[in-house]
Amino acid sequence: MQLRPAPVLPCTSTAMNYNIDFAVSYTGKDGFTGDARITSPELFQLLRIRYPDNSINPKWFILRTRFDDAKDSNLFKTIEMDGGKSPVADLEFACDHPDKYYPVKVERIATAEELNQSPWLMLLPGDRELSGRGTIESDGTYVVPKAIKTKEAVYGSNGPAPWMHLFSPTLKDQLIQSGLRIEFRPVKQENGKPSGLWQLQTLLEMPPLAMTLLNSRYQPFDGDQSKGCMISEGSYYPWVLKYRQSDVEKLADFDVAFTKERFGFPHQAHPKILISQRFRQVAEKLAPGQFNYGLVAVGEGEELQTRYTIPELAPPRDAV
Secondary structure, eight states: OOOOOOOOOOOOOSSOEEEEEEEEEEOOTTOOOSSEEEOOHHHHHHHHHHSOOSOOOTTEEEEEEEHHHHHHTTHHHHHHHHHOOEEESOHHHHHHSTTTEEEOEEEEEOOHHHHHHOSSEEEEOOSEEEESSOEEOTTSOEEESOBOOOSSOOEEEESSSOOOOEEOHHHHHHHHHTTOSOEEEEEEETTSSEEEEEEEEOOOBOOOOSSOEEOTTSSBOOSOGGGOBEEOOOSEESOOEEEEHHHHTTOOOOSEEEOSSOBBOGGGOBOOEEEOHHHHHHHHHHSTTOOEEEEEEEEOHHHHHHTTSOGGGSOOTTOO
16 A cells, blocks of 8 residues: 655746645544544555654644645545545535545645736735734724834734734835835724834725625625625635626726725724735835735636636535
8 A cells, every 4th residue: 555656846837836734534434534534554654654744643633745746646546545535625515525525725825927927916914923913993994902113124914813914114114105106004002092003005995806705604795794704715825816807907007905895703804905016026125025925816707716726626516
């Protein structure tokens, strides 16, 4: 019982790369588990040695690898032949069919060419922690319990589950002076005083996303933000924001725009931020390596919906 060796080669492709991870459990053939089920002790140990992680649980671990490597080594087929379950990049679907499928989480890794060709980019929260956990007021103003003050040009976010986009005063001033069409407003502290940090501000709103939206109760989103809003796109991150060509072709040129939709739970509902390639170029000069980006896709129909997803991990169309 062997896996075909996966090649270790430098990545020279200009196409999207994908990292995957999923839970693997050693269990009986009829045992219930939402993970990739392994019934053979020899196969379980082989997988554990080949894909080591930090788990000390003797019957469970997280398997992490590149999708291409998993495909080339027949990893998914080997698991399916042993435990009878197939991978799917959709947690909700896997939970509805736990006897046949196990969920796979997919990390999208955009290439430099894809980032350069994206019509706009989604600005992701910064890695540096500049405040504690925060909330958002009805007008979109960030409110934080405390803030870290710095004179450096710093882009950051708020705490261990970041969603805020925070700018130090120095970086804010430099971005304004660069000539970008850009506005900021101060971030408040819970005591009502200015925090010293700044957030992006714009009145420009994108058209509706061409994506399936749900509320926090996993029901179709009807515009009621009191129930929250989220994108239903399977277990992929970061999101690729998708727009119909017919909806965006008449948009005026911009450097910063907000999504029409507000995401998250009601106390922190916030739009996603789209930026121009000009913004990216300036930001990388002022604060190199501090900014991360997601792609924006424009198109129509089925091709738009399946772009940047993995066909082999899609739920079967004839599932009941």
